[in-house]
Amino acid sequence: MGKKIRIAIAGIGNCASALIQGAHYYSKNPQDTIGLTAYNIASYEPGDIEVVAAFDVGDTKVGRDISEAIYAKPNNTITVADVPHMGVTVQRGPTLDGIGRHLGQIVTPSKDSEIDVKNVLRDSGAEMLVNYLPVGSTNAVRYYATQALEAGIGFLNAIPVFIASEPKWQQAFAEKKLPVAGDDVMSQLGATVVHKTLVKLFVDRGVLIDGTYQLNIGGDMDFYNMLDEERLEDKRISKTSAVKAMADYDIPMRIGPSDFVEFIDNEKICYINIEGKYFGKIPIKLDLKLKVIDAYNSAGIMIDAIRGLKVALDRKLIGPMTSISSYCFKHPPIQMPYTEAKTAFREFVEGKRDR
Numbered sequence: 001m002g003k004k005i006r007i008a009i010a011g012i013g014n015c016a017s018a019l020i021q022g023a024h025y026y027s028k029n030p031q032d033t034i035g036l037t038a039y040n041i042a043s044y045e046p047g048d049i050e051v052v053a054a055f056d057v058g059d060t061k062v063g064r065d066i067s068e069a070i071y072a073k074p075n076n077t078i079t080v081a082d083v084p085h086m087g088v089t090v091q092r093g094p095t096l097d098g099i100g101r102h103l104g105q106i107v108t109p110s111k112d113s114e115i116d117v118k119n120v121l122r123d124s125g126a127e128m129l130v131n132y133l134p135v136g137s138t139n140a141v142r143y144y145a146t147q148a149l150e151a152g153i154g155f156l157n158a159i160p161v162f163i164a165s166e167p168k169w170q171q172a173f174a175e176k177k178l179p180v181a182g183d184d185v186m187s188q189l190g191a192t193v194v195h196k197t198l199v200k201l202f203v204d205r206g207v208l209i210d211g212t213y214q215l216n217i218g219g220d221m222d223f224y225n226m227l228d229e230e231r232l233e234d235k236r237i238s239k240t241s242a243v244k245a246m247a248d249y250d251i252p253m254r255i256g257p258s259d260f261v262e263f264i265d266n267e268k269i270c271y272i273n274i275e276g277k278y279f280g281k282i283p284i285k286l287d288l289k290l291k292v293i294d295a296y297n298s299a300g301i302m303i304d305a306i307r308g309l310k311v312a313l314d315r316k317l318i319g320p321m322t323s324i325s326s327y328c329f330k331h332p333p334i335q336m337p338y339t340e341a342k343t344a345f346r347e348f349v350e351g352k353r354d355r
Contacts, residue, residue: 005044005310006125008053008153010144011098011132012061012090014077014220014266015158015185016054017070018295019130019302023049025081026303035188035300037342041307042314042349049306051086053124055093055117055144062092062110074106074221077266077295091115096140098133100228103221117144121151128154128309130302131182135159135222136231145169149176154309157182157329158302160238164320165333174319179312181305181321184238184330187297191216191270192242192330193338194290195255198274200246200337207284209276211252214239216271218257218294219264226257238331245335268294301328304345311349322355323348 009016026032026039027047033039036046054066061069067083069090092112099107121129129148133140141161148155149172157163157180164170164182173180186192195214202209217223226232236256243255270290278284308324325332327345336344347353 003044003048004050005048005306006050006052006127007306008055008121008124008126008129009051009132010055010093010129011134012054012056012066012069013132013134014075014222014295015298015302016132017075017077018299020051020066020070020083021079021081022296022299023047023303024083028081037304037345041304042311044307044310046303049303051088052126053120054088054090055120056090057093057095057098057109058107059110061090062112064090066090076220078293080296091120093117094140094143096137096143098137098140100134100136100225100231102227103134103225106221106224117147118150121147121153126151126153127313128156128306130156130158130306132158134225135235136225136228137161138234149173149178152176152178154178154313155180155182156302156305156309158185158298160184160234160331162234162331164325164329165331170320170333177316177318179309179317179319179321181309181312181324182329183325183332184235185298185301185305186242186328186330187292187294188300189290190292190297191268191272191290192239194270194288195272196243196246197338198272198286198288199243199251202274202276203247207276207278209247209251209274212243212272212274213253214243214255214270214272215258216256216268217259217261217264218266218268219261220266220294222294223257223260227260232256242330242335246337266294268292268297304328308345308349312355317355320355321348323353
């Protein structure tokens, strides 16, 4: 194993749980590389990821060791590893707009006093902050990005509030001589990567696409939170832009979350429809159903992204990391077809690309 990668996490939901469980699982099963670009990336392995600080606002998680908090309700993803005591207590961050109308019916804010995030980041020795806050937490995400800047650490943005893809934030991290990557994690084989790949295939094979839509349902707090329609603007932009970028003409499309179905827990079900015309203007129609455990679908990608950002820190690279972002996220600074993005990421960690 290489040197440790010291990370802080904001938001201890299902995705943070899958990331921590996954890193522990792979550290104990080095022969298993399913879901990872490589077990070893620039000398870093999954087990090198060390959580040194954690922030949340819910009373079921604040004040508990993170090894316990990742299993606490309302988290409801499956368990793949029993994580031992980590000696890192989840601390009370500011709520700001982190709890929406629906989430507020389930999550009770902790009565603990809010801590100074910047000082905790500095004292913990964190090298990067991983943002897993709920969708629509615009002010809260910007707050944590600012704390990372002031603490002098990198920022990895897993949700659709635009930081790495926003010029003013790119400049802010560059001025502080820090790397940033994001936005909105793209799962290993999730709705967005499948949809964009299919659209690219249709276009490359000469099919004229007349229209396409994507509908998603889930039973976790991410989907319950997204019942607040006003929190979805950036999410729709993120998912839609990834698909739109695969064609050189405008395609009528509707993409985004659709409904919450409580009893399916962390399972996500996606429906994709593409309709168009091929040779002789003959109609073609594709209907696809995809079913996944949502949190683990992104965990391997985030393990790759964390190791990629650590490479950037080691090389003292600054500003937006385009190859990490294009490979790992839905709304990067530069959109690429998936195969091109994976090549770019590999070349980056091998030192063949400077960002």
